[in-house]
Amino acid sequence: MNTDLTMIWAFIIFLAVFIYVVLDGFDLGIGILFHRFKVGHDRDTAMNSVAPVWDGNETWLVLGGGGLLAAFPLAYGLIFSALYAPLIAMLLALVFRGVAFEFRWRDSGHRRFWDLSFSGGSLLAAVSQGVMLGALLQGIAISDRAYAGGWWDWLTPFSIITGVSVAIAYALLGATWLVLKTEGALQKQARNMAWWLGCATLVAIGVVSVGTLFLSEAYFAKWLAWPRVLWVAPVPLLVALSSLAFARSLRSGHELAPFLLTLSVFLLCFVGLGISVFPDVIPGAVTLWAAATDHSSQVFMLWGTAIVLPMILAYTGWSYWVFRGKVDAHGYHS
Amino acid sequence: MFEFFDALMLARVQFAFTVSFHFLFPAITIGLASYLAVLEGLWLKTGCDDYMSLYRYWIRIFALVFGMGVVSGIVMSYQFGTNWSVFSDRAGPIIGPLMAYEVLTAFFLEAGFLGVMLFGMSRVGKGLHFTATLMVALGTFVSAFWILSVNSWMQTPAGYAMNADDQFIAAGSWLPIIFNPSFPYRLAHTLLAAYLTTAFLVGAVGAWHLLKDRANPRARLMFSMAMWMATIVAPMQIVVGDLHGLNTLEHQPIKVMAMEGHYQSHPDGAPLIVFGIPNSAEQRVDYAIQIPKLSSLILKHDLNAPLDGLDTVPSVDHPPVGVVFWSFRIMIALGLLMAGLGALSLFARVRGKLYEWRPLHRFALMMGPSGLIAVLAGWITTEVGRQPWTIQGLMRTAESASPLAAPAVAASLVAFVLVYFAVFGAGVLYIMKLMAKPPMPHEPEPNNVPERAAGTTPAAAIWTETLASGGGSNA
Numbered sequence: 001m002n003t004d005l006t007m008i009w010a011f012i013i014f015l016a017v018f019i020y021v022v023l024d025g026f027d028l029g030i031g032i033l034f035h036r037f038k039v040g041h042d043r044d045t046a047m048n049s050v051a052p053v054w055d056g057n058e059t060w061l062v063l064g065g066g067g068l069l070a071a072f073p074l075a076y077g078l079i080f081s082a083l084y085a086p087l088i089a090m091l092l093a094l095v096f097r098g099v100a101f102e103f104r105w106r107d108s109g110h111r112r113f114w115d116l117s118f119s120g121g122s123l124l125a126a127v128s129q130g131v132m133l134g135a136l137l138q139g140i141a142i143s144d145r146a147y148a149g150g151w152w153d154w155l156t157p158f159s160i161i162t163g164v165s166v167a168i169a170y171a172l173l174g175a176t177w178l179v180l181k182t183e184g185a186l187q188k189q190a191r192n193m194a195w196w197l198g199c200a201t202l203v204a205i206g207v208v209s210v211g212t213l214f215l216s217e218a219y220f221a222k223w224l225a226w227p228r229v230l231w232v233a234p235v236p237l238l239v240a241l242s243s244l245a246f247a248r249s250l251r252s253g254h255e256l257a258p259f260l261l262t263l264s265v266f267l268l269c270f271v272g273l274g275i276s277v278f279p280d281v282i283p284g285a286v287t288l289w290a291a292a293t294d295h296s297s298q299v300f301m302l303w304g305t306a307i308v309l310p311m312i313l314a315y316t317g318w319s320y321w322v323f324r325g326k327v328d329a330h331g332y333h334s
Numbered sequence: 335m336f337e338f339f340d341a342l343m344l345a346r347v348q349f350a351f352t353v354s355f356h357f358l359f360p361a362i363t364i365g366l367a368s369y370l371a372v373l374e375g376l377w378l379k380t381g382c383d384d385y386m387s388l389y390r391y392w393i394r395i396f397a398l399v400f401g402m403g404v405v406s407g408i409v410m411s412y413q414f415g416t417n418w419s420v421f422s423d424r425a426g427p428i429i430g431p432l433m434a435y436e437v438l439t440a441f442f443l444e445a446g447f448l449g450v451m452l453f454g455m456s457r458v459g460k461g462l463h464f465t466a467t468l469m470v471a472l473g474t475f476v477s478a479f480w481i482l483s484v485n486s487w488m489q490t491p492a493g494y495a496m497n498a499d500d501q502f503i504a505a506g507s508w509l510p511i512i513f514n515p516s517f518p519y520r521l522a523h524t525l526l527a528a529y530l531t532t533a534f535l536v537g538a539v540g541a542w543h544l545l546k547d548r549a550n551p552r553a554r555l556m557f558s559m560a561m562w563m564a565t566i567v568a569p570m571q572i573v574v575g576d577l578h579g580l581n582t583l584e585h586q587p588i589k590v591m592a593m594e595g596h597y598q599s600h601p602d603g604a605p606l607i608v609f610g611i612p613n614s615a616e617q618r619v620d621y622a623i624q625i626p627k628l629s630s631l632i633l634k635h636d637l638n639a640p641l642d643g644l645d646t647v648p649s650v651d652h653p654p655v656g657v658v659f660w661s662f663r664i665m666i667a668l669g670l671l672m673a674g675l676g677a678l679s680l681f682a683r684v685r686g687k688l689y690e691w692r693p694l695h696r697f698a699l700m701m702g703p704s705g706l707i708a709v710l711a712g713w714i715t716t717e718v719g720r721q722p723w724t725i726q727g728l729m730r731t732a733e734s735a736s737p738l739a740a741p742a743v744a745a746s747l748v749a750f751v752l753v754y755f756a757v758f759g760a761g762v763l764y765i766m767k768l769m770a771k772p773p774m775p776h777e778p779e780p781n782n783v784p785e786r787a788a789g790t791t792p793a794a795a796i797w798t799e800t801l802a803s804g805g806g807s808n809a
Contacts, residue, residue: 051449051453052449052452055400055404055448056445056446056449058404058408058445059445061408062407062408062411062441063437063438063442065408065411066430067437068415069414069422069426069433069434070426070431070434071434073422073423073427074426076422076426077414077415077418077422077423078423080412080415080416080419081416081419084742084746085746087412087415088749088750092750095757098401098404099405101401102398102761103398103760103761103764106398106767106768107760107764110760146419146420147419151739151741151742293431294427294497294503296503296508297427300504301431301435304431304438309438312438312442315442319450322450322454323449
């Protein structure tokens with residue numbers, strides 16, 4: 001029984017992090033691209049397209065962190081003390097990014113500064129998240145339930161590659177969101193960006209995937225050992241198919257399809273990460289079951305999650321429905 | 335001197351700094367969300383446009399404060415892991431679920447409906463918009479419920495057992511954990527504090543505009559509403575605070591000894607030390623001005639009741655007396671001033687001079703930040719008073735921290751201080767700019783519209799647009 005609940009909780013945290021990456025991914029992506037847009041109408045429109053939803057999106061990050069503390073307290077303490085520097089950088093970057101949503105409208109004299117705070121904060125947050133992903137994949141030194149490494153261990157060529165890759169992928173998500181939510185010249189610019197970012201994302205996925213295989217023999221075996229390779233091969237194949245469909249939809253002027261196909265690529269990458277890491281929570285060091293919280297805590301939280309999570313999804317969906325359609329510099333209009 | 339700033343002390347300073355900054359924002363948003371709900375409710379009920387004007391005036395300030403609360407709050411939710419990993423590991427099975435419930439039942443509710451509350455009036459209509467406001471207000475309340483339950487459990491732990499990995503786990507039912515002994519008192523005391531914080535901010539803004547134009551009906555309205563809160567809630571808070579203190583005496587007597595400055599035991603009636611300088615090296619209060627036996631009367635309701643002092647406690651378990659002693663007195667002094675302003679305003683109201691008596695307005699203006707300062711002082715009293723423990727009597731602060739190198743913590747602390755002062759300093763400036771503008775009739779909706787040259791989209795046009803799409807009746 002305990003075993004099953006640990007799996008359920010691993011899935012819930014996985015889901016929360018995925019939803020976070022998708023939702024805040026397009027917010028952060030718009031931030032990363034922000035300085036490529038013309039000052040005035042285009043920047044105002046890009047910002048307004050996410051203004052009503054950004055802090056709901058960021059709440060999934062709190063659920064990812066809080067959920068990890070609740071469901072896998074050992075992993076929560078180990079991972080975040082090991083990834084100290086990039087995590088603090090991400091938190092501070094999110095401060096700059098978040099306040100810019102309000103501050104840039106309140107102080108036209110310093111709008112350039114708050115625009116920089118928005119784009120710089122978004123970029124640094126995205127790179128930090130990617131660096132943390134890379135650092136986690138390459139492993140964390142642990143002895144006796146405590147982090148045993150130094151405070152620069154996270155910094156390697158691999159973690160820098162994952163950092164840049166995540167920023168590129170978020171930018172792609174942001175560009176396809178703008179294709180969906182805007183019109184005219186801005187939409188055309190976003191479509192053009194999406195094409196190049198799509199190519200870059202595909203390269204990044206390839207480099208990170210191959211890099212991961214050579215990080216440890218365990219990763220290599222999880223993907224290439226016979227007959228397991230037959231079970232996991234559909235993941236890269238589906239990435240290739242989604243990419244082709246993405247290119248076609250972008251070229252043929254679709255507005256929604258590029259965004260959805262980018263989401264499907266994100267989901268496939270997440271499944272791939274799951275295949276690489278499972279059944280560990282800290283690769284090669286701590287399994288899900290070793291880090292899992294007490295059974296009573298799992299049950300207590302599952303009741304709440306089962307009741308509340310569908311309600312959250314319902315009213316979050318409603319909020320997106322309220323702000324459906326195209327946006328312009330004046331915000332959403334009916 | 336330098337060994338004082340080891341990694342542990344740096345981590346404590348960092349937590350104290352980031353949580354103190356963060357706490358100011360929810361202290362405002364809890365009260366302000368309810369105030370906004372009251373304003374919108376009264377507008378729907380009476381149709382009086384001044385209520386909607388005040389709603390729109392304050393919602394711009396609410397949006398700024400809420401945004402700062404969100405970003406500083408995310409820092410808190412990760413700081414347990416970065417700096418207090420041993421505490422997270424050992425206490426996680428208890429505090430983790432409570433904090434997860436806070437995210438699920440409060441944060442999503444607030445964030446999910448905030449977009450509609452800020453930008454959705456013309457898209458969803460009056461009824462649904464009011465519902466959104468109510469949901470945001472409910473979210474702030476539920477958030478306070480869970481996080482104060484966590485904090486109270488660390489003050490008065492209950493309902494736990496230990497497992498083989500030395501983790502705190504639920505012994506059986508979760509109810510004794512959630513409703514631990516100090517929780518109901520702390521919740522009531524903190525919520526009233528948040529309402530008072532908002533009331534005195536609103537009162538000061540109203541007073542400021544009355545001093546400039548005592549005929550402005552919206553300034554009158556907000557000042558009057560705020561002064562009713564001061565008159566009614568400030569005395570309630572004194573009663574609730576007293577009950578909370580008695581609860582602390584029962585469960586955390588050492589904290590009360592530090593608050594009172596009682597180094598020595600008093601077998602036949604303890605004095606109330608009004609002022610003095612706690613001297614922990616000599617275990618006495620220097621230059622004490624004290625009233626004999628009053629402390630026993632307040633705490634035990636008996637002039638001659640014996641009260642133990644810190645001399646009955648091993649010195650390794652003493653909290654830093656000076657900090658607790660002074661922060662407690664600052665809170666009490668501000669509480670009494672608040673009740674005083676409430677009484678004076680009632681006096682002026684009865685005499686029909688509420689909007690004319692300028693000394694009252696100046697007093698109210700000066701009291702604007704009193705709630706914020708009192709909240710911080712109270713928080714410092716209860717948190718520093720719990721030291722040297724993170725979980726009272728069970729887990730020491732010294733055994734809770736992550737194994738981090740001091741330079742890493744020092745660097746992050748410097749970064750937090752620089753960023754918080756710069757960013758939130760700018761935010762406070764913007765809030766004060768908004769507060770300096772008088773509340774006008776037909777305040778525009780808080781759409782994120784750039785400040786543009788006059789004539790393109792005048793505020794009045796946006797107002798009319800809203801009315802046309804079901805925004806309400808125009809006077």
